[in-house]
Amino acid sequence: MASNPNDEAELSQKHEEILGRRAVLLQQMEICYEQQKAKKKQQAMTSQAAHERNMRLLEDFQKVENCLQTRPLLHPDVINLETRYWASVEQKLPKWENYLLGKGPTPASEAGPLQRLQGHRGTQQDSSPARDKGKPPRPKPRSVV
Structure with missing residues (x-):
C-alpha cells in the first residue's frame, strides 16, 4: 500500500x-x-x-x-433549706408571674406589708398620679455635665 x-x-x-x-x-x-x-x-x-x-x-x-x-457535700440542713426555698418559690410563682413580667399589680395577699411600708414614707409619693402603687419608683434622671 x-x-x-x-x-x-x-x-x-x-x-x-x-x-x-x-x-x-x-x-x-x-x-x-x-x-x-x-x-x-x-x-x-x-x-x-x-x-x-x-x-x-x-x-x-x-x-x-x-x-x-x-x-464535700453540703450539710443536710442546708440541702433541706434549699429544697424548701425552691418549693416555696415554685408555689408562689403563679401569683407573682404577672407582676414580675410587668403586666399587673402585686398580689393582694402579699401586698399588705409592702403597702404599710409605703404608707409610712409620706404623702409626696402617694400624690403622684403617674406612679403605679405596685411597682417601685423610677430612678430620677441625671443631668449630663
Whole structure:
C-alpha cells in the first residue's frame, strides 16, 4: 500500500499534536496528584492536632469530674433549706408571674406589708398620679455635665 507523502506528513503532524497534548495532560495530572498528596498530608496533620486537642479536653474533663466527686457535700440542713426555698418559690410563682413580667399589680395577699411600708414614707409619693402603687419608683434622671 503506497501512501501519499502529504497524507504521511499530515498523520505525522497529528501524531505530534496528540503526543504534545498527552504530555500536557500528564503534567497536569502530576500537578493535581501532588496537590492532592499535599492536601491529604495537611488533613492528616489537622486531624492529628484535633485528636490531640480532644484527648487533652477529655483529660481535663476527667480531672474536673474527679474534683467534683471528691468535693464535700453540703450539710443536710442546708440541702433541706434549699429544697424548701425552691418549693416555696415554685408555689408562689403563679401569683407573682404577672407582676414580675410587668403586666399587673402585686398580689393582694402579699401586698399588705409592702403597702404599710409605703404608707409610712409620706404623702409626696402617694400624690403622684403617674406612679403605679405596685411597682417601685423610677430612678430620677441625671443631668449630663
